[in-house]
Structure formats: structure tokens, C-alpha cells
Amino acid sequence: MPEAIKAATEHRRDAQGTRRLLLDAASELFAERGYERATVRDIAARAGVNQALLFRYFGTKKALFGEVMARGGHEQLRTTPAERLFEVALRGMLAEGGGPGTDRSLEVCLRSIGGSDEIAEALRGLGDEYAEVLATLSRADDGALRGDLALAWLLGIGLMRVVVGKEPLAGADPDTICRLVVGALGALLEDMPQGS
């Protein structure tokens, strides 16, 4: 019986495997509850792992959070052309949940903001990468500011929809939202494609 199968079916001793279990569980719980309200005990329990291992492999809850944030989000940034990034990210946030493989970094951001200053700093990193790409969509000399404003709208929509659950936004059709937002952003980012 190969190692991989054994590790998946029963509790074998596999450091890399349990590390990944912890990362997956942490990613889910951070997205659902935010940094503060996701306790190390809950994360270890969802991973089906003793909580002491969490500290053996990551040292600190904050370090675990850092690894979670570093793991996700970057593929979307690299694989999406700049002029489509806003719409792709917006639709990803509007989809909510999705499969276990989907990137929930932005959701983690939203729910963890306000937790502590170090967390806000970690989030600024991801924000910088997004805003940098969005900034290229404007030829104005304050393109960076315009990119920040677009990103702010993206986060605000996620905030109202996913975290607050404000109606009618929370129940609105993603296509409708996309059309309205992308249309209004045309005044800000001239190189944003208007066709849905």
C-alpha cells in the first residue's frame, strides 16, 4: 500500500500531511470567522489533529495566519490579465464559498480586519499586489490612487455582501452587480473593458 493512500485513509505519521491538514483547516476557519474568532483549538479540531502540533509546525497562531495568506491569492494574480482582474476578483467574491480549492484570501481579509495591527499589516501586502495591477489600467498620473479606489470598492462590496449580508446587495445577481460596478468604474480606469 503506497504511503499517500495510507496517509489519506488512516492516521499515519506524516508531518507534511498534517501540516497541510492544518493549513486547510486554518484557511477555512479564518475565512468563516476571521483571525481572532478562529481559535487554535478549533483549527486543530477541524484538522483532526492535536493542537500542540499546530505550534510545533508553525510556532505561533500569527505565523500560521501568515502562511495561509501567503499560500492563496497569488495564483489568481499571476494567471489573470490586468484588465480582467477586477471582474474576476469581484465575481470570485460574489460566488461565496465555492469548492474547497477556491481562493478565499479576500474573505479572510474582510473578516480579520480590525483584529490587530499586525494583521492589518499582513493584509496590506496582498492589497498592494492587487492595487499595483489595477493601477496599470489608468493612464492618469494618479493611477495608483485610482487603483486603490477600485480595490476599495471591491472590498466594500464583499464587506456588505459576505460579512454584513445587507439586502438587496447580498441577494443580487452577480452579473447585475458586475455590470453596474464595471460601468461606473469606466470613468475611473479608462482601460477597463466595458463589455461583460
Next chain:
Amino acid sequence: MPEAIKAATEHRRDAQGTRRLLLDAASELFAERGYERATVRDIAARAGVNQALLFRYFGTKKALFGEVMARGGHEQLRTTPAERLFEVALRGMLAEGGGPGTDRSLEVCLRSIGGSDEIAEALRGLGDEYAEVLATLSRADDGALRGDLALAWLLGIGLMRVVVGKEPLAGADPDTICRLVVGALGALLEDMPQGS
């Protein structure tokens, strides 16, 4: 010596006075740290009051939060004409801090989101009132959704600026931000005045 003066200058026994001291201190700390990270001990300490009184007068930390949220924010809503509400609220958020009398409800919202589901529900109340007014600025039949989107942008900008501190947004001139945002919103809310 009248009671009011005595209460202000020294520690007299004045239930209404200490109640107000607690409300003021709670408003400040909730705005600075959010709901979870503002502890009842810190609130009582800033008010210069024993923490047991906090529970005598409000019963629960959550109830205190409710009173703080109910107290502020509504004047701005009632005294501002609809077509100016967005810009006034945006400028209020961009001002950051301000005098002790300024309304920091939106800041409290931003920093407390993700704290708990009950908090999110309390915030939805304030959001509903703002969005309802903003919805009147569009003659489209999905005006309510457009109002939500405008409010989302408002909150998103506050999030990036006040909580995350993302540059260049955090250091940008409020007038510039207002001009860019209000201009872009013209496509969404037809009755939004474009002149700054």
C-alpha cells in the same frame, strides 16, 4: 454650588453623569479598537469609573455597544439632504478623528465587523438607513441596489484608509478622492450633484 458644576469638577455621586462618561469612553474605544478588542476594563478606566458600574447601568457589553451605536450617526442622517449625504459621509470618514463631538459610528462599524454575528446585525441597521437615503438618488428601478453599491464604496474607502492604512489612498487629499469617487458615481446615481 449647583449639582452640575459639582459633578463636573469632582467625583460626586451622579448616576446620569457617570452613565454619560461611560458612553463617551465606550464610543472612543470602540472607534479605536473595535468591539472585541475594547475591553470593559479599559472602557471603565478611561471613563474613570469602576467597571462594576458599567454592568449596573448597561447590563452587558453588547447592550452598551447598542446604546453607543444608537446615540450617534442619526443626526447626520437627518440633517443632511439626500443628494449631499454621500459626500458629507465620505468627508467625515476621510477627516479621521476630529473633535470629541464628531460622529465616529462608521469607524466603529468598520473596526467591529467580523466581531460577532450580533454585531453585524446591529451594523446592518445603520447601513439600512444610509442606503435607503442613497437609493432615492437613482430613478432606476434597481435604485436600492445602486444605493447599496454606493454605500459599499464608502465603507471600502474607509476600510482601506482608516483601518488598513493603504498608500497612496491613506495619504491622499480628501478633495481629490471626493472628486474621483463622486465623478465615477455619476454613472450609478443620476441625481448625484457633480460639482464638488
Next chain:
DNA sequence: CCCTTGTGTAAGCACCTGCTTACATACCGT
């Protein structure tokens, strides 16, 4: 004057948090 009532105070309770330690056990090179 004393006694009730409202106000302020100190101490503590029960619980939860991130994190650590001392120990059991499975794996692997020799």
C-alpha cells in the same frame, strides 16, 4: 439621630485564550 436607598468599590469567579511541557508511540537506519 438612625435607617433606608442609591451610588461607588474591591475582590473574585468561571471560562476561554495562546502556548508549553512531559510523556507515549510509531518509524527507520544500523
Next chain:
DNA sequence: ACGGTATGTAAGCAGGTGCTTACACAAGGG
């Protein structure tokens, strides 16, 4: 086979949280 090491486990520690309780004291009326 066996001993050392990597992996998993249970229990607990120190500190912080919201909240409660038992008590001290001022004020006002009889």
C-alpha cells in the same frame, strides 16, 4: 532486533475576558 528520533498526545500554565457578589459610604426623610 534495537535504539534513537520524528511524530502524536494529554494535561496544564499564565494571563485575559465578561460578569457577579459582598461590602463601604454618602444623602435624604422620618
